[in-house]
Structure formats: C-alpha cells, structure tokens
Amino acid sequence: MQAGERKTLADLGLSERLEVRVECDLHGTDFSAFGLQGGKLADDRYMVFYNQPRSPEGAITLRPPGEFTFELQALPPAVDEVYLTATHDESPLSNAGRLNVSFGAHTFDVKPHLKAEKAVMLLRLYRHSGGWRLAAVAQGFNGGLAALVGHFGGEVAETANEPLPAASAPPVTSPVNLRKERQRVILEKAEREQPGLVSLIKTASISLEKRGLSEAQYRVKLILDISASMQREYQNGAVQKLAERALALAARLDDDGEVEVYLFGVKAHRKGALSLGNVSGFVNRMGVELEGGTHYNPVMTMLREDVRREGFDIPTLVLFITDGGTSNRDAVVRQMIEASREPIFWKFMGIDQAAGKGGFLGGLMQRAAADSFGFLEKLDDLQGRMVDNADFFSVPASIDLPDNQLFDSLVNELDSWQRDARRAGILR
Amino acid sequence: MAVSLSKGGNVSLSKEAPGLSAITIGLGWDPRATDGQAFDLDGSVFLLNASGKVRSDSDFIFYNNKASSDGSVIHNGDNTTGAGEGDDETVEIDLSKVPADVDKIAVCVTIHEAETRSQNFGQVSKAYIRVLNKAGGAEIARYDLSEDASTDTAMIFGEIYRHGSDWKFKAVGQGYAGGLGPMAKNYGVNV
Numbered sequence: 001m002q003a004g005e006r007k008t009l010a011d012l013g014l015s016e017r018l019e020v021r022v023e024c025d026l027h028g029t030d031f032s033a034f035g036l037q038g039g040k041l042a043d044d045r046y047m048v049f050y051n052q053p054r055s056p057e058g059a060i061t062l063r064p065p066g067e068f069t070f071e072l073q074a075l076p077p078a079v080d081e082v083y084l085t086a087t088h089d090e091s092p093l094s095n096a097g098r099l100n101v102s103f104g105a106h107t108f109d110v111k112p113h114l115k116a117e118k119a120v121m122l123l124r125l126y127r128h129s130g131g132w133r134l135a136a137v138a139q140g141f142n143g144g145l146a147a148l149v150g151h152f153g154g155e156v157a158e159t160a161n162e163p164l165p166a167a168s169a170p171p172v173t174s175p176v177n178l179r180k181e182r183q184r185v186i187l188e189k190a191e192r193e194q195p196g197l198v199s200l201i202k203t204a205s206i207s208l209e210k211r212g213l214s215e216a217q218y219r220v221k222l223i224l225d226i227s228a229s230m231q232r233e234y235q236n237g238a239v240q241k242l243a244e245r246a247l248a249l250a251a252r253l254d255d256d257g258e259v260e261v262y263l264f265g266v267k268a269h270r271k272g273a274l275s276l277g278n279v280s281g282f283v284n285r286m287g288v289e290l291e292g293g294t295h296y297n298p299v300m301t302m303l304r305e306d307v308r309r310e311g312f313d314i315p316t317l318v319l320f321i322t323d324g325g326t327s328n329r330d331a332v333v334r335q336m337i338e339a340s341r342e343p344i345f346w347k348f349m350g351i352d353q354a355a356g357k358g359g360f361l362g363g364l365m366q367r368a369a370a371d372s373f374g375f376l377e378k379l380d381d382l383q384g385r386m387v388d389n390a391d392f393f394s395v396p397a398s399i400d401l402p403d404n405q406l407f408d409s410l411v412n413e414l415d416s417w418q419r420d421a422r423r424a425g426i427l428r
Numbered sequence: 429m430a431v432s433l434s435k436g437g438n439v440s441l442s443k444e445a446p447g448l449s450a451i452t453i454g455l456g457w458d459p460r461a462t463d464g465q466a467f468d469l470d471g472s473v474f475l476l477n478a479s480g481k482v483r484s485d486s487d488f489i490f491y492n493n494k495a496s497s498d499g500s501v502i503h504n505g506d507n508t509t510g511a512g513e514g515d516d517e518t519v520e521i522d523l524s525k526v527p528a529d530v531d532k533i534a535v536c537v538t539i540h541e542a543e544t545r546s547q548n549f550g551q552v553s554k555a556y557i558r559v560l561n562k563a564g565g566a567e568i569a570r571y572d573l574s575e576d577a578s579t580d581t582a583m584i585f586g587e588i589y590r591h592g593s594d595w596k597f598k599a600v601g602q603g604y605a606g607g608l609g610p611m612a613k614n615y616g617v618n619v
Contacts (some may be wrong), residue, residue: 004550006578113546116478117463128575135578139462151461206508209466211545413545 001108002122003138008131013104016073016132020103022066022122028095029088030145031066033080040153046079060087072125072132072241080166081126083137083152087119087145101136108122108136118144184258186276194274199402207407208252211415218317218345219260219310221303222274222291225322225381226265233323234290238399240283245406247279248320249376261307264299265291270306296326300335308343315343315418315427319410323351323397325372333382337374345417347410348376350394387420388413409412438598439568441523448595450522450562451588452583453535454515454588457573458553465551468540469506471517472608473501474615476532481616483529488617489519490608492581500525500532508540510552520562521588523595533588534615535559537573538608550578557585559597570600582607 001007009015022031033390035046035055059074060082068084073084084101086093093099094114101108101122110122120140126133141147190197208214224230224239234241243261250259261271263286271286278285307316326332329388335347350373373394380392393411395401421427441448450507455471475487475496479480482488491506500522506515511558521533539547549555558570569586577583587598604611612619 002548002579003546004548004576008551009446115464133575137551139460139464139551140464209541210508211466212465212541214465426500 001106001136003108003110003113003136003289006133006135008128008133010135011109012106012133014134015069018070018072018103020068020070020101020123022068022084022086022099022101024066024086024096026098026099027092029065029086029093029096029099030160031062031068033060033063033068033070033083033153034083034085034089035060035063036081036083036152037078038045038080041149042078042153047122048080070125074152082126083121084123084125084196085119085121085140089144090117092116092118093120093140095288101178103134108138110138113138113227114140118142119148124175144304167188183252184350186251187288189257189276189308190251194279197244197248197251197276197279200245202253203403204245204407205249205252207287207404208249210408211411213253213415213418215253215390216253216414216418218253218315219307220254221260221262221297221316222246222320223262223264223303223311223318223320225294225324225351226263226288226290227322227324228265228290229323230351231290233397233399234283234288234349235281238397239321240281242321243274243283244279244397245403245410246258246277247274249277249317249319249407249410252329253313259414261286262299262303263288264295266293267291268299268302270302294322294326295328296320296322297328297331298334299341301334304335304339304342304344309344312343313428315345315421317414318346320346321351321378322348323353325375332379336379336382336390337384340387340389340391341426343390343421345414345421346379347414348379348390348392349410350376350392350396352394353397387417387424387426389417389421391417429573435599435601438596440492440594440596441526441568441588442594444568445561445566448563449524450520450563451465451568452515452560452562452565453519453521453536453585454558454560455556456519457514457555458560459510461553464548466509466546467547469505469510469517469552469555470506470521470538470540470608471557472536473503473521473595474534474536474612474617475501475530476505476534477529478531480532485617488612488614489617498525500527500530511523515558523588531590532562534576534586535585536583536604536611537548538582538604538611539587540608542607548579548581549573549583550575559581559586565580568596569599571599576601577603580604584611 028313030048048055048060049064050064057074059071063071099110103295109336116226117140126138246259247270251257258273261274263269274282376392379390441579457469460467472490485529488502489501490497494503502520508517555573559568584600584602584606586600589596609619
C-alpha cells in the first residue's frame, strides 16, 4: 500500500478479525494502538501498549513487540477509529533501517515517509459508511509520544500514570528538531519585541512552504546598493522595509535568525548583523554615504570570502538589491561562474527607477534600465556554470508590491537550485 | 437537497434548482495536524469551446488568474493550508454571463506540488469538493476526495455543460495523472 491510500477491508481481502505485524529494527521503538471516540482518546483503557496489552473486551491485543490482533466487531460502537502507532523516546524513527507494517497479503513501507518524527501513525482503522476501512497513514510528530497523545485529545497526557517524555528527557540530537525549536524561539521573540514582524514572518513561511522549503536552512545575507540613484529609496524608508522583509525571511531560514548586511557602491562595506533586537531604524543608523558608481565585483568577493570562512556546511542565500548595472561586467561574469561551485544562491532584485516614467528623460532612463537589467537577466541565464546559481527579478522603484509576492519572488528558484546543487555535490 | 451523484451521473442544474443562474464551487479540507509540509489544495476552472479546449489562456481560472475576462468566473483566492471554517476555497460561476462560444466548464482540483511533497488526497483530512446553488447555498453535488480519491493528486471533479438552453452538471470524479500544469496543457493552455 502507499501512504494516503484508503480502502475498505473487503477491498483489501481482510475481515474484521485481522492481524497486523509491525517490524522495525530501531532499538527502543514502542508500538501502540489507540482506540478513539470522535477523534479523542476518551477512555485510556483503549490505549493498548506493552504495559496494557489488551483492551477491556479483548478486541485489541498486543503481543510485544509488534504483533496486534484486532476483533473490530467486538469493539464498543463508540470507538470509531483505531490508530496503530510507533514511538521512540529519544530518536527520530527515520533512524530505523526499516519500519514496515504487514497485514493479510499487504505490506506498507513506512520508512521512506519519515523525516524527524519521533511518533508516527502507521495505520488507521475506522468506521465509514457502515463498515471498516483501513488507511495507510505514515504521518506523525517530531515531538514524540507527548505530541501524539496531545493530538488525540491532550487530557490523557495530564492524567496518565505512564510518564511521558517531557522536560526530563535528554536533549534531542536531531538538527531538524533543534531547528524547529529555534524557529519557535525566534517567533516568540518577534512576538515580544517586534510584533509588527510576526505577520511578515508568517507570510515568508508560506512562500517557503510553497517551494517545499519549510525545513530548509540558509544563512541569509543582504547586499544593498548605495549608488547615488538610490537616494530616494533610502530617504523614503523603502530600504528599511526591504531589510525588515529580509529579516522575516531569515527568521524562517536562518539558524540564528540574523541577516548579515553589506553595502556597495564603488567600494564594499560590511555593516554587521541585522537582528530582531536592532531592526528598528537599522538603515538610518547605518549612516549610508551614497557613492558615485555601481561595482558588484568587490562586494561579491567580500561576501564569498565571508562564506568560505563561515564554512560550506550550510548554504547561503544572498539578497542582492540594486538599481543599476555594474561596471566591469566581465569580472562579475567570472565571479558568478566561479561561485557556481559554492553553496551560495544569488537572488538579484532590480529596482527599476524608470518604470512608469515618461518624457525624454524617462525614455533615457528606461533605455539605461533595459541595459542594466538585460545584464542581470544574462547573469540569470549565464552559461558555463556548474548549476544555475542566480535568479533575477525587478520591481518598480516604489517597491510597494504585496509582501506575499515579494517573498514568492525572493525564494523563486531556490528550491530548484537546492536540488541541482545537491545533485552536483555542491550542497550536502 | 444534496444530490449524491455517482461517477458519470448528471443532473440538470435548471431543473434541480429552478431559476438557478449562478453556482459556487466549494473546496474544503482540514489543515495538517501532523508535522510536515502543509496540504495546499487548489481549485481551478477551464472554460472550454466545442472541441474541449480553452479559447485562450485567460479561460484557465486558477490562483494566479482569478477572473475570466468576461467576469463569468471569479476565483475567491488561494488558501494554502486549509485553515478556516467551511469551504476553504471557492470559485463562483455566473452561468448567465458565460459567453455563447463556451460549451463546457471543467472544474478541477489539484494538490500544489504534490509530487515534491509526496502527497495525495488520502493524506489530507476531510478533503471534498462540491457544487452549490450560489443563491441560498443548497448543495447540488459533492465528492469526498479523502475517501474516494485517496491515491490521486489531481482530479477532474465535474463538468458543467450546455444542454439546449439548460446547463447540466456531470460528476466526472476522475483522477488525473500529473498536476495542474499537465492538466492545463491538456485543455490547450500554453504552460
């Protein structure tokens, strides 16, 4: 059977008396059956596990470690579904070499569906249209048995005699778990210190989810153009708004939730880390002195040095904000080709100063913009790279597109780069 | 008066609900309770000509093109998680505004990025799609995606087609291999 599949017992060639065998080679894995009423564990005698291997009337029995016998016709009518589960106190079940469930002539291989779950629902037997059905589930909770029991109604967790792994449990070793925890801490911190950012963080996480990147981890770095033509964007707060959005993205992607900020005009400058603690007024405090030129090359070199020093174990997402084309284009092209071997994805956002401008001057500006952005588009499609490590999009100078569109654009292609980079061995 | 239609069954919308001029397609599901990537179901509508193809790409109404050019079809917005009560996504079709050269309207449902997220309808709790009379909200037909399309990731739910001066609804309930892209392509959309 495949995950998600739902069938009547008759379609599976099974009767209401059925045997299910769970096999798992991860030491310390426990198997249990939960008989629920209206989705809740209303009666804890219907939690069948090694300490209570039999429901009161014997409709569910367990022969440890993992052989269950069901006499579904003997279950009280109020019990309308039974979940068969696997849990582990310490380790994600994905550490098992195999976890499969067999019944009748069928086998359900659960292992390929596991990520960081320490508790997983394997099968669901449930009443539907006057009969019993079976669903292959393979979904669960990183929080283990406590989270699973919470899902089944929660009250039991308070009253059960069986101690649940709680604060006393040893620290989890899975990086994904720690990361979830870290994200939660960052969100709570935002709720306390920057409530205005909370909805931005949530919007950012939706864009990431859409790309299948909800569990992705990146260092986020922001590169800001300080060429003279950017003056208005610094004065009217547009750059500050962009910085806040970069931070919201980092709250989901970045382990420390901070964004390293770089400035470039003619020269390149490191401006430290943007964080929840210092985001208010960050751009004003930088004391930007605009420069009379646009050179991508020095800041790219500086950033690549920093990334190399920090290590290639975690990929880097660079948000490169510019309103014009660079000098020394050949050097930039070489950089991009070289950098395609590094776990860095370059997202170029072009601020189109000419958009919507008419007249002779507007025409000139539009021609200049077409040239600059043509170069950025060329970077996007540049040949000779190991993988496509860049994406370009442009926005009109007011930068007032809706946040969900901005986040969608900022993470566009990140998923395909991640896949290609992993395949090419650039990313672990 | 929810009519339970079996696959291939059809019902005259005009007879079922006299005076009916507009319908609502409702799509609902429960948000994911377990850990992992959210379930994002998408409802889409294709306005089709006599040869079963869209007249132009704008006849494909979905989360990125929320209204047909003639205003007959309005998609009320993308819900990416299933959060919220009742129907999570709705599409409204004003049959009186549908242009004469549109013969048939296909109503489809897909899971966003089903393949990369390894998801199907059976993994989603309480997923359904239904047709309602917009006036009054009476249900005309419903399909239980979680139970009856468990291994599918995309489905042609039904077709609304002209029958003389009437409109009829046919319950197709047919799974479709591939996602929204291939489905749109099949209906003649340039994707």
